[in-house]
Amino acid sequence: MIGRHFRFAGLLGVAVAAFALVPRLGGDYAIGVALNLLMWIALTQSWVVLSAMTGYVSLGHAVFFGAGAYVMVLCFGSLPFWLSVIVAGAATGALALAVGYPCLRVRGPYFVILTFGLAELVKFVVINIEAGLGQFGRLLFGGPGLAQIFYVVLVLAALSVAVTWFVRRSRFGRGLRAIRENEEAAETLGIDVARFKVLAFALSAIVPGMVGAAMVLRTTYFEPLDLFNPITSFTIVSIAIIGGGDDVPGPIYGAFFLVLMQELLWANWPEVYMILLGGLLVAFVLGVPDGIHGRVAAWRRSRR
Amino acid sequence: MIDLFSGQLLIAALVLAAIYGLVALGLNLIYGTMRLLNVAHGEILMLGGYLAYWTFTLTGVGPVWSMFLALALAGAFGAAVYRTLCRRVLRSSRLIEQIEANSLLLLFGVSIILQNAVALSFTATARAYPYLDDIVRIGTFQVTADRLVVLGIGLALSLAAILFFRLSATGLQIRALIQQPDAALLVGVDVERMRLIAFSLGFAIAGVAGCLISMLEQVSPFMGFPFTIAAFVVIILGGLGNLAGGLAGALVLAAIEVYGVALTTASMRSILIYGVFIAVLVWRPQGLFGGRSLVR
Numbered sequence: 192m193i194g195r196h197f198r199f200a201g202l203l204g205v206a207v208a209a210f211a212l213v214p215r216l217g218g219d220y221a222i223g224v225a226l227n228l229l230m231w232i233a234l235t236q237s238w239v240v241l242s243a244m245t246g247y248v249s250l251g252h253a254v255f256f257g258a259g260a261y262v263m264v265l266c267f268g269s270l271p272f273w274l275s276v277i278v279a280g281a282a283t284g285a286l287a288l289a290v291g292y293p294c295l296r297v298r299g300p301y302f303v304i305l306t307f308g309l310a311e312l313v314k315f316v317v318i319n320i321e322a323g324l325g326q327f328g329r330l331l332f333g334g335p336g337l338a339q340i341f342y343v344v345l346v347l348a349a350l351s352v353a354v355t356w357f358v359r360r361s362r363f364g365r366g367l368r369a370i371r372e373n374e375e376a377a378e379t380l381g382i383d384v385a386r387f388k389v390l391a392f393a394l395s396a397i398v399p400g401m402v403g404a405a406m407v408l409r410t411t412y413f414e415p416l417d418l419f420n421p422i423t424s425f426t427i428v429s430i431a432i433i434g435g436g437d438d439v440p441g442p443i444y445g446a447f448f449l450v451l452m453q454e455l456l457w458a459n460w461p462e463v464y465m466i467l468l469g470g471l472l473v474a475f476v477l478g479v480p481d482g483i484h485g486r487v488a489a490w491r492r493s494r495r
Numbered sequence: 496m497i498d499l500f501s502g503q504l505l506i507a508a509l510v511l512a513a514i515y516g517l518v519a520l521g522l523n524l525i526y527g528t529m530r531l532l533n534v535a536h537g538e539i540l541m542l543g544g545y546l547a548y549w550t551f552t553l554t555g556v557g558p559v560w561s562m563f564l565a566l567a568l569a570g571a572f573g574a575a576v577y578r579t580l581c582r583r584v585l586r587s588s589r590l591i592e593q594i595e596a597n598s599l600l601l602l603f604g605v606s607i608i609l610q611n612a613v614a615l616s617f618t619a620t621a622r623a624y625p626y627l628d629d630i631v632r633i634g635t636f637q638v639t640a641d642r643l644v645v646l647g648i649g650l651a652l653s654l655a656a657i658l659f660f661r662l663s664a665t666g667l668q669i670r671a672l673i674q675q676p677d678a679a680l681l682v683g684v685d686v687e688r689m690r691l692i693a694f695s696l697g698f699a700i701a702g703v704a705g706c707l708i709s710m711l712e713q714v715s716p717f718m719g720f721p722f723t724i725a726a727f728v729v730i731i732l733g734g735l736g737n738l739a740g741g742l743a744g745a746l747v748l749a750a751i752e753v754y755g756v757a758l759t760t761a762s763m764r765s766i767l768i769y770g771v772f773i774a775v776l777v778w779r780p781q782g783l784f785g786g787r788s789l790v791r
Contacts, residue, residue: 248596250603293777300532300599304727304774311724312769321761425607432600462615470609477583478599 199356199439205416207349211288214338224372225293225408226341228450229348233402234441235430236351240358241395245388247295251306252399255283256312257419259400260407261317264329266347272335278341283400284393291389296373309409314419321415334408343405350397355439356396368393368437395431422457422465429472444483502636508746509752510642513649514708518722518744520656520738521700527673528693531581531598535606536650537696537719539569543705545613551624558706559644569702573695576605581694593787600703606719611650614716621713625686627724639661641710648707652700666791669693721768728772 213225234252242248259279266275277363290309297305335343360363366387369377378384407413426449433461434445447466476483481489524532543565552559556780575663577615584598587619630778660666672689680686697699704722712718725748730737734743 195554246596264790297776300596303596303599304532304534304724305773308724308769308776312766312773315765315769319766322762358518360667380507425603428600428603463609466608469604469611472604472607473580474600476604477580477595480597 196345196360201490203349203352204360207345208420210345211342214341214409218336222341224454225448226337226344227453228446229341229344230402230406231426231430231446232442233344233348233351234399234427235446236348236355236439237395238427238431239355239389239437239442240246240367240393240424242392243431243441244358244364244367244371247298247392249301249386249395250309250421250424250428251310252289252308253419253421253423254310254317255287255451256397256401256403256406257276257310257317257415258286258313259283259403260402260418261415263407264331264388264405267331267334272408276401278398279404280401283403286396286400287393287396288389288440291392292385295388297391307411308422310419310421310424311487314415317415317419329413331408331411331413332455334411337409340405340409342476347398347405350418352443353440354394354398355442359438363387363390377429401423424483426468429468432475433471433482434484435475435479435486436484441482441484444487447481502633503638504742504753504757506636506642508749510646510649510711511647511753513653513743514704515725515729516653516742517700517704519733519741519745520653521697521704522726522732523733523736523738523741524700525671525697526694526730527738527754529581529585529690531585531602531694531704532727533602533697534599534610534723535576535602535703536697537721537723537728538606538609539572539701539719540659540705540708540722541574541613541714541716541719541765542609543569543618543702544709544718545690545705546702547623547706547709548622548714555605557708559648562703565702565706566699570699572693572702573698576698577691577694580605585690593708596760610716610719619716621715621718623713624709626710631729643711645707645764652703656700657739662771665689665692671740672774673691674718705736717731721765724772728768728775731775 210225210229214222217225234256237253238249248458257480259282262279263275264414266278270278273480282320294302294305321329336445358367366377369380370384370387374384377405403418407418409418429462430445430449432445433448452467458465479486518536521539522533522536525531525536545668546565547558547567550556550564551558580601581598584601626638627644629640630637631640631643660670668679668684669689669692670682671682672686672693676686678694708714708718708722729744730741731744732747733740733742748768751771752764752767756764
C-alpha cells in the first residue's frame, strides 16, 4: 500500500522533471504546446475529483477558470504574481463553498444544466460589472514571461494529479464513490453526503481558479467572453470521457489525445475540430463508456 | 419613465410567450415520455430558422409556408436521432440516473456538431430577411404584422397540441406514458412507438418554432442555446411533463423577461434568464403549480 504511494510519487517526480526541461530545451512553440497539455491535465484532474467520483457531472467548470482569471485581473499590479495565483485559488474555493450547498441538492441531469447556467450567469454578471466600470477588455502589461507561467502551471498540474491520486485512495474518496453508486445507501451507511459533496466541489474548484489566474497573463488581455467560454467546460468533459475512469491516468490520456487534435486542426479548421470533438464525445458515450483508460486496462489484463 | 401598462410591452410579452410555449412544448414532450433532456433542442430550432431563411432568400417563399417543410424535415431528423442514438442509450444503461446523465452528454455532443456544421457551411454571420414588416395599428398601439402572425400561429399550434393530447388516441397514449409509464405498458400502450412519435413530434415543433423566430430575430449558428435554457425554465416552472402547465410557465417567463428588460437595460436580459433559471432549479424545482420534484 505504502509502496504504491512511493512508486506514484517517483513517477510524478520524473514527469515533472521532464516537463521542467521543456523551457530550457525547446522554443516558444514547444513551451506553448506543453503548457496547453499541462493546463488541460490540471483542469480535467480537478473535474474528476468532483464529477467522475460523485457522478455529479459539471458542465460549468469554466466558471472557476474565468473567476480565477478575473481575480488575477483585479489584483494585477498590486500583488505579486504568485500571491495573486494563491488568492485566486482561495477565492474560487470559497465561491464553490458558497454556491455548493444549494446547487448540489439538485441531481442528475438537472445538476448538469444547472452548472452550465451558473457559468453563463457569472459570465454575464462579470461582463456587466466590467461595463459598469467602463472597462471593455483589459490589457495586462508587465506580467511574468511565458517560462514563468509554464512553471506555475506545471506545479498546478502536479498538484491536481496528486490530489486526484490521494482522494481516490482515501476514505473521503470511497465516500464520494459510494455517493455515485447510490446516494441513499451511502447516507444510510453514515456518510455525511451533503458535506462530502460540497467539499469535493470546493476541492475541484481551487486548481481551475489558479490555472485561470496564471493563463490569463499568457494572452496579456482579459476578455470575459473568452475566459468564461463554455467551450472550456465542454473540452474538460470531453477529455474526461475520452480518457475515461475516475483515476489519474484517464485525464492524462485524454489530454494528450486532445492536444494532438488541437495542434493538427484548431488553427486552420476550428469548426472541423469542434465537430470531431462532438463526434468523439458521442462515440465514446455510446461505444467506449470506460474510455481509453478502461480499454488500456482491459488490454493489460488480457496480456497477463 | 416607461409606461409599464402600454400595449406595446403587452404584445411583446405575448409574442415571446407564444414562442417560449412552443419551444418548451417539444422539450417537455421528449422529457415526459422518456426522461431525456434534449439539450440539442435549440439547435433544431436554429436549423428551422436557417431553413426559413434560405427558402425565403432563394425562392421568395415565406416562413408561413416553409414552416410545413420544417415540420416534416425536423420530424424525420428527430426519428433518425432517436433510432440511431437515443434508443441505444435507453437500452444499454442500467440506472435511470445514468441514462439521464449519458443522454445529456450525448445530445450535448450532437448540439456542438450541429452548431459547428452550420457555422462551417454558412459562416457564423447572423442573417435576417425582411418579411411582413409593415406596421399594423390596433387602437392606440402599433405592431409589425410579423409579430401578429407569430402570435397567431403560436396560439393555434398550442391549441392544436392541447386538443391532440386530450382527444386523439395517440395523444392520450403519450399522456398515459408521461403520467404512469409502467401502468401504460400494462394496459397495452406500444411504448416504443409512442416514444418514437413523441421524439419526432418534439423535434418537429422545434423546427416550426425556429421558422417563426427567424421572422423576428436574426438567425446564427449559436442562437439555439438561450432558447434551450428558456425552455428549461418554462417547463420547470410549469411542471416537468405537464404540457398545459408549460404554457402558463411561458407566460411567466416572457413577462419577467420583457418587463424586466423594460425596467433595467437590454444587457440585463441574459442575467434575468439565467438568474430565473438558477433560482427556479434551486428553490422551486417542483414548479409553480406543484407536481413532481427533482430534489430528493
